């Protein structure tokens with residue numbers, strides 16, 4: 001049995017590693033994420049700046065940003081996501097950093113990065129406050145933090161909230177977690193559980209020393225997945 005949320009997430013994404021990158025094919029369901037994070041960073045970091053993709057998975061976003069001249073680091077608790085990413089993007093100048101499931105301190109010096117991005121990662125965290133404090137520590141003064149998280153007001157997220165207790169029960173039945181597709185979906189419901197409003201995320205970020213940054217995304221970016229919301233801090 002996995003002991004903590006990061007271990008659960010690591011195992012869930014180890015299982016998804018081989019197929020993850022196909023979601024970023026042209027017009028694939030996650031392709032918009034590259035455009036969104038490129039737009040968020042555009043004009044807010046210097047060319048060649050050091051950027052951390054926290055929970056960066058197979059590096060689909062990081063490799064695209066590295067082609068745009070940013071110095072990318074990817075860290076993640078899923079060894080398989082990292083290993084798959086290395087194989088898929090051998091040409092990308094990415095610093096790949098696997099993290100132990102029980103990490104408390106990120107393996108980076110204070111003030112290492114001009115920006116941190118985290119695409120759909122914070123909802124898997126158990127200790128959001130510690131992670132925000134770590135982000136603050138490794139960001140340079142004035143450094144930016146951009147992350148996407150589930151929008152709890154969206155109908156699909158309300159449905160997930162309703163379904164989650166059932167998923168937890170079903171996963172207690174032997175063999176259910178190993179069922180193709182449905183097993184992974186139930187585990188996603190179990191593990192992706194940090195749901196906060198925009199105001200609550202802002203409070204948590206403020207406690208870690210961040211202040212909000214106003215960003216305007218194109219309507220097409222926002223429309224690509226209305227079940228997500230984007231937060232920006234410095």
Ligand SMILES: C[S@@+](CC[C@H](N)C(=O)[O-])C[C@H]1O[C@@H](n2cnc3c(N)ncnc32)[C@H](O)[C@@H]1O
Nearest residue numbers: 006009013055056057076077078119120121124
């Ligand atoms: C939904 S995937 C997103 C991957 C990538 N950011 C993307 O948008 O394609 C979530 C990622 O967060 C990672 N993750 C979950 N909990 C984590 C933690 N505590 N520390 C670091 N990475 C974590 C998972 O292993 C997984 O690769």
